[in-house]
Amino acid sequence: MTVTTDLASPSASPPLGFPGWSLAARQAADAVPDQAIDAFWRALNYLSAAQLYLLDNPRLARPLRQADIKENPSGHWGVCPPVNYLLAHLGPLTTWRPAESELLVLHGAGHAGPSALAHAYLNGALHLTGKGPGWSMPDLRALITGFPHTERFGGEITPLIPGVRHTGGQLGPALAIAQGMVLDAPHRLVVPLIGDGELETGATAAAWLARRALVGTGHHGAVLPVVLANGLKMGGPSLLSGMSQDEIHTYFTGLGYVPLIDDGTDLRAFRRLLAHAFAQVRPLGEAGPQPVIVLTMPKGHTGPVQVAGRQIAGTPAVHKTPLKSPAHNDSEFATLAAWLASYRPTELFTTQGRPTDLVRQALPGTPTEPDTAPPPASPAARKDRSRPDVSAVIRERAGHGAFRLFSPDEIASNRLRLAEDGSLPDWAAEILNEEICHSWLQGYTETGRDALLATYEAFAPVNTSLLVQHLKHRRLRYRAGHGGLSSVNYLITSLGWRNTYTHQNPGLISSLLDTEDSFVHVYTPADATRAAAVLSVMLAGRDRVNFLITDKHPGPAFPPDPFREELTDGAAVWPQLSHRGIPDIVLASAGDIPARELTASVAPLRRSHPEAKIRYVHINDLAVLGPAPHWPYALSERAFTRLFGNDTPVLMAVPTYASTVRALLAARGEAHRFHIVGYQDPGHPLTPEGLLEQCGLSATTLCAQAAYLLKESSS
Template identity: 35%
Template sequence: MTALDARPAVLGSTELAQVDALWRAANYLAAGQIYLMANPLLHEPLRPEHVKPRLLGHWGTSPGLNFVYAHLNRAILTHDLNAMFVTGPGHGGPALLANTWLEGSYTEAWPEVTQDADGMRELFKQFSFPGGVPSHVAPQVPGSIHEGGELGYSLAHAYGAAFDNPGLLVACVIGDGEAETGPLATSWHANKFLDPVRDGAVLPILHLNGYKIANPTVLSRIAPAELDALLRGYGYEPIYVEGSDPETMHQAMAAALDSAVADLAVIRRHHDRPAWPMIVLRSPKGWTGPSVVDGLPVEGTWRSHQVPLAEVRHNPDHLRQLEQWLLSYRPEELFDDHGRPVADVTALIPAGERRMGANPNANGGILLRPLTLPETAAHAVGVPAPGATLAEPTRALGRFLRDVFALNADRANFRLFGPDETASNRLDAVYDVTGKQWQAAVEPVDEHLSPDGRVLEVLSEHLCQGWLEGYLLTGRHGLFNCYEAFVHIVDSMVNQHIKWLRVHRQIPWRRPVASLNYLLTSHVWRQDHNGFSHQDPGFVDHIANKSSEVVRIYFPPDTNTLLEVAAHCLRSRDYVNVVVAGKNDSPNWLDAEQAALHCARGVSIWEWASTHTDREPDVVLGCAGDAPTLEVLAAAKILREELPELAVRVVNVVDLMRLQPEAEHPHGLGDREFDALFTPDRPVIFAYHGYPWLIHRLAYRRSNHAGMHVRGYTEHGTTTTPFDMLVLNHMDRFQLVIDVIDRVPGLVATAGVLRQRMTEAQGRHRRWIRVHGEDLPEIRDWTWEG
């Protein structure tokens, strides 16, 4: 194992001086952003009032990122690369802001931050300043697709960007702190799914600077041979760049990149899975910053992680050290009198879209082409009457997605992601036209594995989510299907993506991207066989808490509504869409035309299921979700037969956010619309797919909120029968009838016999399943018209 700094020099004196000047300029700008709000070029002695009152930002990782960015610029020019940059270290904002300003892409995005002294002052002041930009890499930074506020996702994003992107090189810097996270550890395996010819390439650059916020990092402290074995075991050929002397490190890094690019050129000519090159960069944390502060070592330690000199405004010695530190970069050699970068600094910066800050892949909406979608009616199931036929909703969706793949095959811009559940979730019709992408060994018993497949399955929800985010943000389309209970694994990841989208939507030069679409199936009400561990509908609650301009939640009650919702989501832009649907045989309530109208409304009265529609209802039965809809209709049928004079209104909700007031969500209903559906004062019995308190939260401002009684999942789960899950959580048809009797004035006195029969039916059910192990025949064979 030999570091490349032992190889012959590849940089001539001129190129060496230029790459060093570019690095020094970026370091100067990175440090200046953390500290200065005036006197950006140090044309006068530094005074306390030139320094920001609150010092925020992170220095420690910035010089290493600047070093990599400078050398990638040189490699782009030397080898004519189409490259983009993914920043793993969480708070590398100063570095990326510095480099995009130097290359001009930042000024193109934000013309008020000019490429001169005034613009430099604005660049410095806005950083981590009220009304400015964050300290991490955020959507405001051109060339970025990766939110730096949370660690672990960079490599997954990089591979997602590379899929179906031949000719693209995604350079991904992985911080050694980030390398300790679970999502990043899984992401190393993404190279088993990347086709060298059809896809782009990912060049991981593991940056070992030794420390996190306050502790050493694992990969920097294990023996070099152990680290090498680990990386080779993952399927990479590591190239090592190690040291602290700038000239030696420049030569080593240039040689490393030249070697990696040469290897990639060979790899891209063959479909066989290679050992992919990667670079391990070992440099001091806080490199080129203050060595010692207040008698304590800083450079090369955890103390350089954030702000090395913390008392600059009040401690003259700190102020003196800051000035010496900034002057050590010799800014007079890097910027002219007007603050513009000099020729030596810009000599190795590519032009136009070859600049990493201007690469169109990092503003994917520029490249986005709409999907050609099949007609939903062509996949609709026949519904001669409500409930007259049965179908597996996601099986029909699988056929629809099969045609999406076929219609867009020439564009290679759609993929299906999931953790080993595509067939389990009944979407396996897609295998008629595509396989599962796979570059590792194939055995005779395997099915549907293919190096050019468009389905990506790996048993890591983190990796599926990261791939999809990278794929979408570089201008493509996708769908993530997952068991409902286990999508929670990506709660934090989707939170970051939603925040990214919220800011992205406010930036005029960011173009809309395809929405992140979730299909959650194998859901809580049909996980009776797997038991309590598989029963959790709470992801919707997590999403409902997020930015209303970004999130959408849908509960299609049957097959045809699922098809309409799916088509809508695949056409949408800049949203996170969550669709919850069943995969088991269930009744079809609406034909294709009715489904389209219902989905367009988002919520509507089902007149065919209601009684006495010519007068005000005595009670409203609301429902959202396939299992709740079935139980509400079964309860409505009992009431129709047993209490024929009772006016019952059935309201189905497919777009959950319609329940919110219009002031709180773009899809929200006005109060008059809401009251027209649910009445201002009549009892509402609402059966909901998930936790019942979410409905209360969405509707708490409504005039009739006090009259709403919500049934849903209340954490009562086990291995049992499908109907028993409903009984355990008090959302079965018998309980809904009891709720009506208890809440409609006068019924307690007149419908006591019916109430008693409902209670007896629940008891009969419990006794039956404990003897027979399956639901009562009257439950299994129930039909709306039967």
């Protein structure tokens, strides 16, 4: 059954923006018969199911035998049919899309791996046995029998599968990532496929409303959300499935959308609904109602309904493999044979493993890859500047286009001045949701542009899971040969050292360094000028996940001479505070507040211990302290010794948890002589001065600790 709400009714605003897509939908409907769409859908469904179960007989050219079946079928079936239904209908639109436009599908459900692999095979992008067109009987057999392709593609949604731009498994951000993808890209239309279970996540719930924060922020592409309201999560009914159609309609209408509800039983009706949605979709950032397609096709549709009296359809059994052991169970074997045969695979694939002419009529045209060429480097990274600040670097980079700043309602609080009159420019967006800001940034950078997320230190850890998941995505993307991606850049300020007790949490850095991921860099510059230069480098770089920790309050400026080495090597000796020759103690700082306090401890230490030789080192990137090969930018053993000596005691002041840095050094076998001082939860509110004292990070306490280390080393 189809329920279509008339978006063009007198109460709705007139459609704005994408008439070319409406024409494309009509042209595709005229050129591609319904039978071809149905065949494409059956082919996707067949390949999805066959990957779970078959060892041989890939097109069922002969009756199924138990020897054809995998001993231990694994993978996910249930979400595939609704996803396949959308992919089959969207395929022809990539052929008939408007000139120089781009249609991207974003998988919200990570469990649709068999579907994504099937789709990549059918459109010729998946090469399993060679470098040919990807269509052959050996390739078809390799696709089916090799699933879940554990070491090559995996069984779930990853960028190792051609055409995948978002790694599944992290529920919730798909809608916001899609929004980020179309920002400043008026040629782009993104269709995120969102599971009804995902609607229960905070990230998705916020993303429906989040588009209002982008109204009037420039010329953008469009997002056409599709909710796969299949009724089930992994373990039971979704909350959406308990709502009536009237309640669903009211829910989305209240969010500013117009729901187009369809159950997928009438293919011709769904094609009309899709064309209607394309005709009415608005560019992101324009006010007014937007269409959202709600596909109520049941989870696991077209699969087995019952086996030996056991209900399968409508139960959690459809989530993974509905039939657990058909190779050893006669009832399940018979059910599997009938299930696979229902797709009539010999009508879908030739004896050479190629899609038949009927299927090929509906296949997508060659998709346009996002432009991932880096924009020109910001002049901030190329020329000397007189005492630049972070705000100036951001403004200058924004002036070159293809740039966005996202912040959870904290731009003014973080003392970022983005316009001369103090207003918020179009290229900056605020919304009180860390996850949405990250997802926008992720979508924006995934499509080749530069972005920055500015946030409080204490709130950034909300995004830990998203960042760890995105690191996995980047690792796989890089492994698949898709390097050169714009960096993920975080500006972490409003530091806990100056904030209330509830706003003290440097935990994000700990979690990211714990991954030992070579993409991660944690920059801890000593002053505002250094922070500005670091930010310029971050914004001009590629294939990194960067975190810049810098205080928003003015602090002391330090001599610039050592900074070139700090920037290139990650750490450097400050000669103005160091004696020549072998030191008796090394004082090392990371971050501006630790540098302020530790440098202030040098003069009283020299007065109390005039005979002691001191070497002062500043660390600009915490990641260089870890050992190779985990950290490819790590200090070499020779450089590490040049900075810290061989057996010299080292007092190191850091803005993070001390244990985070201690773990990096322990991996080098250097923990014993390094005395790390960092944040410790005080357990109750304190003044900023009291917090420094409590943590041992005030100039006074650092001087006392250095004196103690000198005494211990000489005894």
